[in-house]
Every structure is written in C-alpha cells, then in structure tokens.
Amino acid sequence: MQIEMKGIDKAFGSNQVLKDAGFVLGDGEVHALMGENGAGKSTLMKILTGVYTKDAGEVYVDGKEVHYRNPQEAEKDGIVFIHQELNVLFDLTVEENLFMGKEIKGRFGLCDSKAMRKKAEEALNRLGVSISPAETMSNLSVGQQQMIEICKALMVDAKVIIMDEPTAALTQSETAVLFEVIQGLRKSGVSIVYISHRMEEIFELCDRISVLRDGTYVGTKNIPDTNMNEIVKMMIGREIGERYPARSCEIKEEILSVEGLTKEGIFQNVSFSVRAGEVLGVSGLMGAGRTEIMQAIFGNLSYDSGHILIEGREVQIKSPMQAMKYGIGFITEDRKTEGLMLEESIQTNVALANLDKVSSRKVFLKKKKEADLVSRAIEELHIKCFGPDHECNNLSGGNQQKVVFAKWIYTDPKILILDEPTRGVDIGAKKEIYTIINKLAAKGVAIIMVSSELPEVLGMSDRVMVVREGLVRGIISKEEANQENVMTLATGGTI
Structure with a gap:
C-alpha cells in the first residue's frame, strides 16, 4: 500500500501543531518518522487514521484521495495505528483484549472461545511471547502490555501498521523479536511507519527517515545516505554534540x-x-x-x-x-x-x-x-x-x-x-x-x-x-x- 500526505495543516485553538506537513510511504518499506517531542509526528498519523480531522491538505491511499472519519474506517482499508498510550482494559484477560469488538462467533451468535483461544495463542507465538491468553492484563508488566498491543494489530489483515514508540517499554531481547516480526511483515508487503527516538533502532531497521520540526516537513533521507548527526540536525536545527555529557564530579561516602x-x-x-x-x-x-x-x-x-x-x-x-x-x-x-x-x-x-x-x-x-x-x-x-x-x-x-x-x-x-x-x-x-x-x-x-x-x-x-x-x-x-x-x-x- 502506498500513502501520500501533503499540505497538512492542523491547529488546536491558537496552537498550530502542523503547517504544510507531508509524508510519503511506499509499498513494503519500514519508514521512520522522526522529530522532537511536540514536532507533530503522532498528530500527522492520527490525521491519516481518522482520529483527528485535518484543517487543510490531502491524503491519498494507492492514488485515491481518502477522508477517514474514524480509525475503524482506516482499519477497514488495512491501516492500523498502535498508539504510544496503551489501549488496554486492565481488568480483562489478554484474550478478551485481543478480541474486543472482533469476537469470533459460533452457532446462535455465541462467542467461540475455543477458536479465539487458538488464534490468540498463534498470534502470541508468532511474536515469541510466552503469555497465557487467560492472564489478566493488570498482572502484566508495561512491556508485556505493549507486546499485546502489537499482537492485536498483527491479528488484523493490515497493509500498513503505524508503530508509535513500540519498543519504549521493551527489553533488548523483546525488541529483537519485534524486529524479526517487522522484517517478516516487510517481506510479505506490509508497510510500517516507525515512530521512535531510538537512533540505533532506526538505523538498524528502517529503509528511510522523514523528519518533522515544529510541525513542518523538513525532508526525507535514505538510511544508507545519511547518519545520526545529520538526522539530529534536521530534527533540532543544530548540532547536538556528545550524546552523553561528561561528568567529572567526586564520588564520596x-x-x-x-x-x-x-x-x-x-x-x-x-x-x-x-x-x-x-x-x-x-x-x-x-x-x-x-x-x-x-x-x-x-x-x-x-x-x-x-x-x-x-x-x-x-x-x-x-x-x-x-x-x-x-x-x-x-x-x-x-x-x-x-x-x-x-x-x-x-x-x-x-x-x-x-x-x-x-x-x-x-x-x-x-x-x-x-x-x-x-x-x-x-x-x-x-x-x-x-x-x-x-x-x-x-x-x-x-x-x-x-x-x-x-x-x-x-x-x-x-x-x-x-x-x-x-x-x-x-x-x-x-x-x-x-x-x-x-x-x-x-x-x-x-x-x-x-x-x-x-x-x-x-x-x-x-x-x-x-x-x-x-x-x-x-x-x-x-x-x-x-x-x-x-x-x-x-x-x-x-x-
């Protein structure tokens, strides 16, 4: 699936969040969307998926202009957004969260628990996650809850998956598993929009990087043609120097x-x-x-x-x-x-x-x-x-x-x-x-x-x-x- 967004404006009251912003996503690519906190990355993707209504601009999916009114319409077209804020119901089980609003029905319209349990186990195994579908969400760590959110998206026949800080709560081993899943999705033609502040991940995983600064599109770079310093300068408009400032204080009692x-x-x-x-x-x-x-x-x-x-x-x-x-x-x-x-x-x-x-x-x-x-x-x-x-x-x-x-x-x-x-x-x-x-x-x-x-x-x-x-x-x-x-x-x- 190909997506093009151009000339996107969005303001909340007097606060102009996006101004002439744009983004282009190709078939089967992992495309990083970067910028400082408040640069407008999540807002741009929420406009794409119908969470917000744009003030101006155009959105095209496979060459056809679209106007999604809500995330459900975007999901029907195969566009799924995994938000940074976890969308989980803590008192329900993993299985119930995975199938909320998408229950598998059997005879007489009753939920087919056996079929749902099997599909949930298959999806969790695909991610390499050893969590029981019967486990209550409140008993899981933040990282495990994040993996369930990712699992939820993978259970939909998605053509585009937007991941907003997907590894923020994951350890290195879990991140490695996620990367394997993303590589598999890319090979099957699924496109990924990857929003993250972790530079090492971006350069390991992605094909291209697009940068927003203060709600405006700055540019797009192919990963082989750029480096961390150039991307940082695009993001903040200046060189950042050493990432970890030197400390020379005395260690005492x-x-x-x-x-x-x-x-x-x-x-x-x-x-x-x-x-x-x-x-x-x-x-x-x-x-x-x-x-x-x-x-x-x-x-x-x-x-x-x-x-x-x-x-x-x-x-x-x-x-x-x-x-x-x-x-x-x-x-x-x-x-x-x-x-x-x-x-x-x-x-x-x-x-x-x-x-x-x-x-x-x-x-x-x-x-x-x-x-x-x-x-x-x-x-x-x-x-x-x-x-x-x-x-x-x-x-x-x-x-x-x-x-x-x-x-x-x-x-x-x-x-x-x-x-x-x-x-x-x-x-x-x-x-x-x-x-x-x-x-x-x-x-x-x-x-x-x-x-x-x-x-x-x-x-x-x-x-x-x-x-x-x-x-x-x-x-x-x-x-x-x-x-x-x-x-x-x-x-x-x-x-």
Missing part, C-alpha cells in the same frame, strides 16, 4: 547500602551500595526484578528479609512517605499513570510534592513561595510551556518528564531512583535530562538509574549492576562495562 534484600518469588539476596555523587546503572532483561527491587527500597513493595542502611544506619521503610523522610526520591517508569496528574497544572504537580517548602505546616499554602518554586523549576529545567498553569496533559513527553524530575529535585533527595528516566523522550530532551542527572550527582546525590537502553546505561553510569531472575549477577566498573559483558550477565553467563 556511601549513602545507601542494601544487604540480602529478599521478596520470595520476585528477588533474592540483593546486595549493593551507592555513594554520594555516583550513578549506579541497573540493567537486565524484562521481568528480571529491577523495578520490584527499587519499589521495595521506596516502600511501595514489602520485602521478606534483608536490610536497608542509609548513611550507615539501618532503616525500616514501610511506605513511600517514610522513604521520602529518609531522603529517597523515585521517578517511576510510567509518568502518565504514576508520575503525574495529567489533568493538573505544572504548578499543582510540583507543589504537591514539595508542600513543606510552599506551605506553613503543610496546611496553609504560601502562594508566593509556590509561584517562586515552580517558576524556578521551569527556568532551571528548561520546561517548554505557556507558564505554571500549563496543563501537563498538553506538554510533550520530554517536558512531562522534566516536570516529574522537578517534583523530586526540589525535595532535596539524598538518594534518587530513576526508573526508565528517558522513555519516550526525544534525543534533544534526553541530553537535557542527562545534564540534570549529572548536576544532581555533582551536588552529591546518590543516583540509581534503571534503564532498558543499554547505550544509556553504559554512557551515564559509574558502575553497572546486572539483575537476572531476581538475582544480582554482577556489579561491574565503568571500565569493564560494555555491551558484551552486560548482556552476558543478563542472560546467565559469567565474565
């Missing part, structure tokens, strides 16, 4: 020590330490227990045995409130459901996490202190917004993540746990977040950074802790930390 931490069936005998000014990277495959270990340290998950020491003194942490009193901050992996109140303003989100600074005895709000703190956060973290009252739901992904950082930075944490700190964030905003991390380390904050992006772990960490099946397989120095060593430990080998 031990701040956090974890000894023999165990939660039966999830993680066992976990021991490690972090020092002031240090970034400890945490790597491992999905389901290894990385996030659960961090949740236990923060009081979100109980543990059966073990010890947590802060500055040499053992502490008992039963809740996040207790963790905060001991100086622990936690930036969770899912900013949309756990990190932010999306319908509230930047000011509300930042102020609620810092009530001791902007109120009297956490009862009487001091408006000037609140305004000063939030204005300082916007300026220091370079949050692109219309002001403190800007609703977080209307910020780009990178700026949403900066608001999450602002919530915790101004609590003055001794220890800051970062779980996937740059997920779904463009390359320009990533570097700004890396700079924030380095500044915090320079102030003596002990930082634990959990990330599924191995280049990020290697580029930002002083040491790397590798977790596999709930066990710490090794903690390696910056000098020893390379892709081969980390993956060897993550998959059960030794170095």
Whole structure:
C-alpha cells in the first residue's frame, strides 16, 4: 500500500501543531518518522487514521484521495495505528483484549472461545511471547502490555501498521523479536511507519527517515545516505554534540547500602551500595526484578528479609512517605499513570510534592513561595510551556518528564531512583535530562538509574549492576562495562 500526505495543516485553538506537513510511504518499506517531542509526528498519523480531522491538505491511499472519519474506517482499508498510550482494559484477560469488538462467533451468535483461544495463542507465538491468553492484563508488566498491543494489530489483515514508540517499554531481547516480526511483515508487503527516538533502532531497521520540526516537513533521507548527526540536525536545527555529557564530579561516602534484600518469588539476596555523587546503572532483561527491587527500597513493595542502611544506619521503610523522610526520591517508569496528574497544572504537580517548602505546616499554602518554586523549576529545567498553569496533559513527553524530575529535585533527595528516566523522550530532551542527572550527582546525590537502553546505561553510569531472575549477577566498573559483558550477565553467563 502506498500513502501520500501533503499540505497538512492542523491547529488546536491558537496552537498550530502542523503547517504544510507531508509524508510519503511506499509499498513494503519500514519508514521512520522522526522529530522532537511536540514536532507533530503522532498528530500527522492520527490525521491519516481518522482520529483527528485535518484543517487543510490531502491524503491519498494507492492514488485515491481518502477522508477517514474514524480509525475503524482506516482499519477497514488495512491501516492500523498502535498508539504510544496503551489501549488496554486492565481488568480483562489478554484474550478478551485481543478480541474486543472482533469476537469470533459460533452457532446462535455465541462467542467461540475455543477458536479465539487458538488464534490468540498463534498470534502470541508468532511474536515469541510466552503469555497465557487467560492472564489478566493488570498482572502484566508495561512491556508485556505493549507486546499485546502489537499482537492485536498483527491479528488484523493490515497493509500498513503505524508503530508509535513500540519498543519504549521493551527489553533488548523483546525488541529483537519485534524486529524479526517487522522484517517478516516487510517481506510479505506490509508497510510500517516507525515512530521512535531510538537512533540505533532506526538505523538498524528502517529503509528511510522523514523528519518533522515544529510541525513542518523538513525532508526525507535514505538510511544508507545519511547518519545520526545529520538526522539530529534536521530534527533540532543544530548540532547536538556528545550524546552523553561528561561528568567529572567526586564520588564520596556511601549513602545507601542494601544487604540480602529478599521478596520470595520476585528477588533474592540483593546486595549493593551507592555513594554520594555516583550513578549506579541497573540493567537486565524484562521481568528480571529491577523495578520490584527499587519499589521495595521506596516502600511501595514489602520485602521478606534483608536490610536497608542509609548513611550507615539501618532503616525500616514501610511506605513511600517514610522513604521520602529518609531522603529517597523515585521517578517511576510510567509518568502518565504514576508520575503525574495529567489533568493538573505544572504548578499543582510540583507543589504537591514539595508542600513543606510552599506551605506553613503543610496546611496553609504560601502562594508566593509556590509561584517562586515552580517558576524556578521551569527556568532551571528548561520546561517548554505557556507558564505554571500549563496543563501537563498538553506538554510533550520530554517536558512531562522534566516536570516529574522537578517534583523530586526540589525535595532535596539524598538518594534518587530513576526508573526508565528517558522513555519516550526525544534525543534533544534526553541530553537535557542527562545534564540534570549529572548536576544532581555533582551536588552529591546518590543516583540509581534503571534503564532498558543499554547505550544509556553504559554512557551515564559509574558502575553497572546486572539483575537476572531476581538475582544480582554482577556489579561491574565503568571500565569493564560494555555491551558484551552486560548482556552476558543478563542472560546467565559469567565474565
């Protein structure tokens, strides 16, 4: 299937999101659509699939102009959009999610459970996913839920699949499986629009790259004819320099020590330490227990045995409130459901996490202190917004993540746990977040950074802790930390 979009305009009120934007997709190609957060990539694809109505421009499918009124009309023509925001019903099973609105009916119009179960198992096996169709969605990790969304699209006879940040929640092994599926789809003539901020993936997988900047089409490049630096310059209008800013801060005394931490069936005998000014990277495959270990340290998950020491003194942490009193901050992996109140303003989100600074005895709000703190956060973290009252739901992904950082930075944490700190964030905003991390380390904050992006772990960490099946397989120095060593430990080998 061939698609051409040209002269596309779209505004939401006074906010012009797209201006004379365009995109051309060929038969059986994997075409990357790139740009900074807020560049208009997802909006352009939502116009293609009928989620939004364009203000101006034309859309052609196989040479015929189309005007899809909703995603169902686009899907009937074989165009499927896997959105970045997961479209799952958590209380239903995997099978029920896969067949929602598309149930296989047997005699008398009743659902044919046997046929649906068989088709679901075939689709999951095709993706190499070992998840039972009877499993409830709420019991799955974010990455597993993402795989179910991809599986849902593959069950439709799609001719074009639009993937918006499909690997944001996937580990390297799951990403490799997805790439195999995409290669198979390409060979069978299916076209893929691949929206991602992960440069390495784009250059490994795609045939061409089209770039949007500030809602306008910048250009298209064939992968063999370009490089990362050129694409970055097209995206942000300037050179970005080194992707991982150098850090030369002094690593000082031990701040956090974890000894023999165990939660039966999830993680066992976990021991490690972090020092002031240090970034400890945490790597491992999905389901290894990385996030659960961090949740236990923060009081979100109980543990059966073990010890947590802060500055040499053992502490008992039963809740996040207790963790905060001991100086622990936690930036969770899912900013949309756990990190932010999306319908509230930047000011509300930042102020609620810092009530001791902007109120009297956490009862009487001091408006000037609140305004000063939030204005300082916007300026220091370079949050692109219309002001403190800007609703977080209307910020780009990178700026949403900066608001999450602002919530915790101004609590003055001794220890800051970062779980996937740059997920779904463009390359320009990533570097700004890396700079924030380095500044915090320079102030003596002990930082634990959990990330599924191995280049990020290697580029930002002083040491790397590798977790596999709930066990710490090794903690390696910056000098020893390379892709081969980390993956060897993550998959059960030794170095």
